[in-house]
Amino acid sequence: MKISGLQTSGTPGDVDANLHELDAACRRARAEGAELLITTELFVTGYDIGDAVRELARTDLLSPARETAASHGIALVLGAPEYESGAYYNSAFFIDAAGAILGRHRKNHLFGELDRRYFTPGDLPAPVIDYAGVRIAMLICYDVEFPENVRSAALAGADLVAVPTAQMQPYEFIAEHLLRVRAWENQIYIAYVNHDGDEGSLRYVGRSSIVSPSATVLDSVEHGNRLLFATVEPHTVRQARKANPYLADLRPDLFTPSARATKDPSC
Numbered sequence: 725m726k727i728s729g730l731q732t733s734g735t736p737g738d739v740d741a742n743l744h745e746l747d748a749a750c751r752r753a754r755a756e757g758a759e760l761l762i763t764t765e766l767f768v769t770g771y772d773i774g775d776a777v778r779e780l781a782r783t784d785l786l787s788p789a790r791e792t793a794a795s796h797g798i799a800l801v802l803g804a805p806e807y808e809s810g811a812y813y814n815s816a817f818f819i820d821a822a823g824a825i826l827g828r829h830r831k832n833h834l835f836g837e838l839d840r841r842y843f844t845p846g847d848l849p850a851p852v853i854d855y856a857g858v859r860i861a862m863l864i865c866y867d868v869e870f871p872e873n874v875r876s877a878a879l880a881g882a883d884l885v886a887v888p889t890a891q892m893q894p895y896e897f898i899a900e901h902l903l904r905v906r907a908w909e910n911q912i913y914i915a916y917v918n919h920d921g922d923e924g925s926l927r928y929v930g931r932s933s934i935v936s937p938s939a940t941v942l943d944s945v946e947h948g949n950r951l952l953f954a955t956v957e958p959h960t961v962r963q964a965r966k967a968n969p970y971l972a973d974l975r976p977d978l979f980t981p982s983a984r985a986t987k988d989p990s991c
């Protein structure tokens with residue numbers, strides 16, 4: 725499956741402008757043969773936009789994006805705020821090429837006051853969606869910095885982790901190094917799609933990338949608005965896991981509380 729990722733500064737607080745950019749990006753991505761377009765974290769509204777993020781979360785942000793996906797025949801991993809039963813979530817939605825919502829992830833590790841002021845953390849690990857022969861997990865930004873999140877997706881059979889992101893200075897290290905480690909230690913594709921430019925109090929690091937299960941950077945960009953492309957192949961995941969069998973060799977029995985409590989009789 726050819727996938728794409730849209731690194732962009734977006735238009736903070738302007739849903740119509742962001743949806744217009746989404747439409748143009750879907751057209752370009754589809755023309756290049758992509759079957760999936762991954763956006764940045766909270767793409768539809770912007771991230772550091774203050775109380776407006778909650779006001780916008782209570783509007784219908786998904787219907788126009790679903791129509792865009794269907795009109796271009798391309799699936800989306802779409803970053804958008806979500807409101808349900810009095811709670812607000814920093815979410816990502818998997819929308820298929822017919823505009824149907826197949827899955828949703830609520831950011832399960834909130835980052836500092838910026839997230840916690842407005843959102844409730846999700847209580848579920850990354851969902852894994854079977855789409856066109858590829859098993860796709862979703863995490864959001866800070867989530868991917870916890871190895872347990874990516875390992876859990878890999879053990880659940882994911883081939884790819886799509887990561888809508890709003891990664892700001894001074895965290896260039898994550899974009900430049902950590903993603904390749906996450907891909908290598910789990911033999912899994914990672915698509916990390918970040919904001920760029922300035923937004924509110926933040927200066928984003930850009931540095932979006934798509935990384936192979938053997939930690940090869942398949943496409944990347946430092947700064948600027950750009951579509952990234954790469955081809956995700958499940959057999960490449962399987963080959964990588966033969967070469968680096970961490971998941972097969974893993975000994976979860978050693979990491980249970982009871983294993984930790986067991987005294988070593990030889991000492």
Ligand SMILES: [NH3+]CCCCC(=O)O
Pocket residue numbers: 765834835864865866867869889890891892895898
């Ligand atoms: N390294 C911490 C920055 C995480 C930013 C975010 O989750 O939006």
